Amino acid sequence: MSSEHINPDKCIACTICQVHCPVAKVTPNFLGPRLIGPAYERFRLLDVTEEESLHYCANCKNCDIACPQGVAISTLNMVARCEYTEKNGGKLRDWVLSHGGFLADLFKYIPTWLKNFGMHNPVTRLLLDAIGISKKAPIPKFDKHFRLIYKKLKQPKLDKKIVYFPGCYVDDYDYSIGLDMIWIFNQAGYEVIVPKQFVCCGLPLVSNGFMKDAAKNAAKNVSVIKEYQEKGIPVVTGCPSCALMFKKDVPEMFPDVVYDSYKGGVMDAQEFLMGCVERGELNFAGKNSTKSIIYHSPCHLRAQGIGLPSIDLIEKLTGSKIQNAQAGCCGISGSYGFKKEKYQIGLDVGKELFDTIKNSNCEIVTTECGTCQTQIKHGTGQKAYHPVTVIRKLVENK
Amino acid sequence: MISTTVIIIGGGATGSGVLRDLSMRGIPAIMLEQGGLAYGTSSRFHGLLHSGARYAVNDNESAKECIEENMILRKIGKHCVELTEGFFVQTPEDDKEFAPKWLEGCKTAGIKTEEISLEEAFKLEPNLSRDISKVYRVPDSCIDGFRLVWQNAMSARRYGGELYTYHKVVEIITESGKVKGVKALNKVTNEIVEFGCDYIVNASGSWAGEMVALSGLAPLPISPDRGTLVVFNHRFTSRVINRLHKSSDGDIFVPHGSVTILGTTSAEADTPDDKTPTSQEVKRLLDIGRVVFPHVDDYRILRAFAGTRPLYGAKGAGRSASRNFNIVNHSEEGLAGFVSIFGGKLTTYRLMAEKVSDVVANMAGVTAKCRTAEEPIIPDVSEHTLSKAKKYFPKGAVNIVADRIGADFDKVLDNIEKSNEKNELVCECEMVTLSEIKYVAQDDASYYLNDIRLRTRLGMGTCQGTFCSLRAIAALENENIEMKLKPSDNIKNFLQERWNGLRPALWGGQLREAELTRAIYLSTLNFDGEGYEA
Ligand SMILES: Cc1cc2nc3c(=O)[nH]c(=O)nc-3n(C[C@H](O)[C@H](O)[C@H](O)COP(=O)(O)OP(=O)(O)OC[C@H]3O[C@@H](n4cnc5c(N)ncnc54)[C@H](O)[C@@H]3O)c2cc1C
Ligand code: SF4
Ligand code: SF4
Numbered sequence A: 001m002s003s004e005h006i007n008p009d010k011c012i013a014c015t016i017c018q019v020h021c022p023v024a025k026v027t028p029n030f031l032g033p034r035l036i037g038p039a040y041e042r043f044r045l046l047d048v049t050e051e052e053s054l055h056y057c058a059n060c061k062n063c064d065i066a067c068p069q070g071v072a073i074s075t076l077n078m079v080a081r082c083e084y085t086e087k088n089g090g091k092l093r094d095w096v097l098s099h100g101g102f103l104a105d106l107f108k109y110i111p112t113w114l115k116n117f118g119m120h121n122p123v124t125r126l127l128l129d130a131i132g133i134s135k136k137a138p139i140p141k142f143d144k145h146f147r148l149i150y151k152k153l154k155q156p157k158l159d160k161k162i163v164y165f166p167g168c169y170v171d172d173y174d175y176s177i178g179l180d181m182i183w184i185f186n187q188a189g190y191e192v193i194v195p196k197q198f199v200c201c202g203l204p205l206v207s208n209g210f211m212k213d214a215a216k217n218a219a220k221n222v223s224v225i226k227e228y229q230e231k232g233i234p235v236v237t238g239c240p241s242c243a244l245m246f247k248k249d250v251p252e253m254f255p256d257v258v259y260d261s262y263k264g265g266v267m268d269a270q271e272f273l274m275g276c277v278e279r280g281e282l283n284f285a286g287k288n289s290t291k292s293i294i295y296h297s298p299c300h301l302r303a304q305g306i307g308l309p310s311i312d313l314i315e316k317l318t319g320s321k322i323q324n325a326q327a328g329c330c331g332i333s334g335s336y337g338f339k340k341e342k343y344q345i346g347l348d349v350g351k352e353l354f355d356t357i358k359n360s361n362c363e364i365v366t367t368e369c370g371t372c373q374t375q376i377k378h379g380t381g382q383k384a385y386h387p388v389t390v391i392r393k394l395v396e397n398k
Numbered sequence B: 001m002i003s004t005t006v007i008i009i010g011g012g013a014t015g016s017g018v019l020r021d022l023s024m025r026g027i028p029a030i031m032l033e034q035g036g037l038a039y040g041t042s043s044r045f046h047g048l049l050h051s052g053a054r055y056a057v058n059d060n061e062s063a064k065e066c067i068e069e070n071m072i073l074r075k076i077g078k079h080c081v082e083l084t085e086g087f088f089v090q091t092p093e094d095d096k097e098f099a100p101k102w103l104e105g106c107k108t109a110g111i112k113t114e115e116i117s118l119e120e121a122f123k124l125e126p127n128l129s130r131d132i133s134k135v136y137r138v139p140d141s142c143i144d145g146f147r148l149v150w151q152n153a154m155s156a157r158r159y160g161g162e163l164y165t166y167h168k169v170v171e172i173i174t175e176s177g178k179v180k181g182v183k184a185l186n187k188v189t190n191e192i193v194e195f196g197c198d199y200i201v202n203a204s205g206s207w208a209g210e211m212v213a214l215s216g217l218a219p220l221p222i223s224p225d226r227g228t229l230v231v232f233n234h235r236f237t238s239r240v241i242n243r244l245h246k247s248s249d250g251d252i253f254v255p256h257g258s259v260t261i262l263g264t265t266s267a268e269a270d271t272p273d274d275k276t277p278t279s280q281e282v283k284r285l286l287d288i289g290r291v292v293f294p295h296v297d298d299y300r301i302l303r304a305f306a307g308t309r310p311l312y313g314a315k316g317a318g319r320s321a322s323r324n325f326n327i328v329n330h331s332e333e334g335l336a337g338f339v340s341i342f343g344g345k346l347t348t349y350r351l352m353a354e355k356v357s358d359v360v361a362n363m364a365g366v367t368a369k370c371r372t373a374e375e376p377i378i379p380d381v382s383e384h385t386l387s388k389a390k391k392y393f394p395k396g397a398v399n400i401v402a403d404r405i406g407a408d409f410d411k412v413l414d415n416i417e418k419s420n421e422k423n424e425l426v427c428e429c430e431m432v433t434l435s436e437i438k439y440v441a442q443d444d445a446s447y448y449l450n451d452i453r454l455r456t457r458l459g460m461g462t463c464q465g466t467f468c469s470l471r472a473i474a475a476l477e478n479e480n481i482e483m484k485l486k487p488s489d490n491i492k493n494f495l496q497e498r499w500n501g502l503r504p505a506l507w508g509g510q511l512r513e514a515e516l517t518r519a520i521y522l523s524t525l526n527f528d529g530e531g532y533e534a
Helices: A016-020 A022-026 A033-044 A052-056 A062-066 A073-088 A092-098 A100-106 A112-120 A122-130 A146-152 A167-173 A175-187 A203-207 A211-230 A240-253 A269-278 A309-318 A343-360 A370-380 A387-395 B013-024 B060-076 B098-109 B118-124 B145-158 B205-214 B279-289 B346-364 B383-389 B397-419 B434-441 B449-456 B468-478 B487-505 B508-524
Strands: A160-165 A190-193 A235-237 A293-295 A322-324 A364-366 B006-009 B029-032 B086-090 B114-116 B134-138 B141-143 B162-164 B167-175 B178-186 B191-196 B199-202 B222-232 B240-243 B252-256 B259-263 B301-312 B325-329 B338-343 B425-427
Touching: A016 A033, A016 A062, A022 A343, A033 A052, A033 A062, A033 A073, A052 A073, A062 A073, A073 A203, A073 A211, A073 A240, A092 A100, A092 A203, A100 A167, A112 A122, A146 A167, A146 A175, A160 A175, A160 A211, A167 A175, A167 A370, A175 A190, A175 A269, A175 A387, A203 A211, A203 A240, A211 A235, A211 A240, A235 A240, A235 A269, A269 A309, A269 A387, A293 A309, A293 A343, A309 A322, A309 A387, A343 A370, A364 A387, B006 B013, B006 B178, B013 B029, B013 B145, B013 B338, B013 B346, B029 B145, B029 B167, B060 B098, B060 B141, B060 B346, B098 B134, B141 B252, B145 B162, B145 B346, B145 B397, B145 B449, B167 B191, B167 B205, B178 B199, B199 B205, B199 B346, B205 B222, B205 B301, B205 B338, B222 B279, B259 B279, B279 B301, B279 B487, B301 B338, B301 B487, B301 B508, B325 B346, B338 B346, B383 B397, B397 B434, B397 B449, B425 B434, B425 B468, B434 B449, B434 B468, B449 B468, B449 B487, B468 B487, B487 B508
Parallel strands: A160 A190, A160 A235, A293 A322, A293 A364, B006 B029, B006 B199, B029 B162, B086 B240, B199 B338
Antiparallel strands: B086 B134, B114 B134, B167 B178, B178 B191, B222 B259, B222 B301, B240 B252, B252 B259, B325 B338
């Protein structure tokens, strides 16, 4: 018995989580959160054979949101999966999908077109398919490396500073979100610092079974966060999954890494910006957009329990009315929906959201999470934008 | 009248061991039990297959018996025994002078001990207190009492032995100084059933004194002594953890399947049926247990239960009375054919059965020798069956189910294949599937849902029956499998039994659980409400 095990005792077997798990709803291959989490955990301590089903948990955390007893269900699942991977070795496919940040960093000086040619030509896709990455999956295309662009960027000299954790999606696949983020913080009077020591938040590593690598990343990132927190500079991220990783998973999985005043570590950027609006630091006077906008709240945002700040933010800053899709999970869960055996599950889970978006006939689709954006594009054909990008577009009339 | 050669009174470990032993020797025998199988102490004990180390200093004879039987049971009772090994740990509260005496005692009894480094001990059992200063490894193990009784009974049946559960012996029929039979009350039909026999083995445990009195002989000085145990929701130790000191209350933790059990206390009881623990006892056990597992209060308690030991000798002797077993051949007191066996431990049940069967065989002039030390209680489940089962059972459940139902696994699989049904999990906390429930429910000895519980562990996990009892009853109704109570009474009876064990430790997580149960059964389903009918 190892010490990392999480006490499963809080579960009262009410099965509420079972009803809220999007994956269990669409596939019999997954036995559901209660069974695979707290119930099976009692047998893991007995060293029984692991259930195949464990690998179907998407780590979307809807179970955690629903559980009335505060059971760390998804963490139970992830710790078990990591233990399984450590014992039985991980799949090459899972290693590749979870070490994207590491790989992208390794290749960051290779020209983008060449990287994309390497990754997205049919031959590569067939090879990837052979190792278990669905050839139909909407793997995002590489973009210029955000932090290389940031290094050359001239920001106005501003008194207030803020640290921005970009996350892999912005770093590797869509630097424009990062630039929009810098733009809006500058507008609010903050100069943005993007420390070069930041590495992947580790969530993909955890989800794919690589706990030890995730622990290393957590330690690196937390030491950077600490340095700035001690100087009184807040740390934010625009990515809900990174934020959740720092707020919930890091303290739960790697309690040794966090320090006393760590608290959440990293704040949701949109929540922070709403604070700026409330303090009068940020507004775009006279903006009154009439665009129709539909918003999808990523599961990992809802799991933070901070409400939906992006809705308020867009409405306050642009004057538009937002329709909240309220249609559950998009089904991608990071790299989950890219996997061959899970690709269809991802689409089935996302169906309600896709239909809601299509039926809304809205002109703009917005959501914070990069992979949600990718999946929405894949499922509806419509491009989805980060809320801050939407604000910039509307404000600058682009 | 039903006639046989030997009547065995008591369906605990001892009684079922005797039934099997006699049946294997070819002596016709019937076992009578007032409740379900293992209704008495054999299902209300700690679950420790003693290495004997606990008795090494005080009772070296017992220690020797234990280690010998321990080694035998590992071989013949594979499906009931979990080979966990045990630790003896020295805490700051324990007398340091005890260790050398104990090591000497273990050596004399032939019990292997090995000191291991604290570093290794804490790696193996990370939840142990860091104040522990010495750790020894011993061949303790864990044993499932329910299962042991069932499997002995199943094996005995294959050799022609018979058993009647819910038959309480109310009269011992004698004629000119010799036993002739017994009268038993069928507790389900309330009828008196007469059994004729030449010999009676009184294996009624803590009730043995009452039984002797029933025969008209002078009562035996047997007093029941009550021990309370606490069950935790999960397994926070993978080994039996004993304190390295003179045996005392609350000093053993035993992992038992998916749960951990802490115990026990020792207190004079009024009757053998006195099995309701008090909250004070539970709290006292926690106070003692905290010395070994400092986070014991963070672990949720599922329930508490108590069992009684038959202590032979003056009343009030408690822990100092001998745990060795006793055989009394009442022929010497003028009642021929009547033998009592009591005391001992579950660990030594086989030896006890052997010795008393020797006495009976001798009286009956049968020369066949005891074979129980060599022949496995149930045959192994074949690899073929196990791999076939993977198709229908959760992966992790296959070996667990194999241990629970043994050779019958094949029949269960056949039934699934024939009916072509999906083998749904009925009890998620203990991984009991529909097919297993159906199969056990159809056994002659299954009268109530409680009997199914004992054999499958249905309702013995986290939810304590809240979800599985309803599911199980619904499934049985669906299949037209009749039980002795109508469905609603069967559930009530079941939940009431669970509730009795919840009550003494009703706080923390389990209180929340109980509130959920109450909400479902008393509010939503209106189980005890006015106008309730079903
Ligand atoms: C708290 C506690 C913890 C223990 N822990 C351990 C341990 O960890 N390891 C170990 O080896 N031993 C342990 N023991 C001892 C062990 O449990 C007993 O020695 C053993 O279970 C006794 O089995 P038995 O068959 O003799 O008695 P029982 O199991 O009590 O069986 C006697 C049966 O006779 C039946 N009966 C009584 N009267 C009648 C009647 N009139 N008609 C029909 N049937 C009748 C009863 O219902 C009962 O089922 C423990 C004991 C206690 C009390
Ligand atoms: S994390 Fe998501 S997929 Fe996994 S059990 Fe919870 S709700 Fe289901
Ligand atoms: S919602 Fe929470 S308490 Fe209820 S079954 Fe799921 S994990 Fe257990």
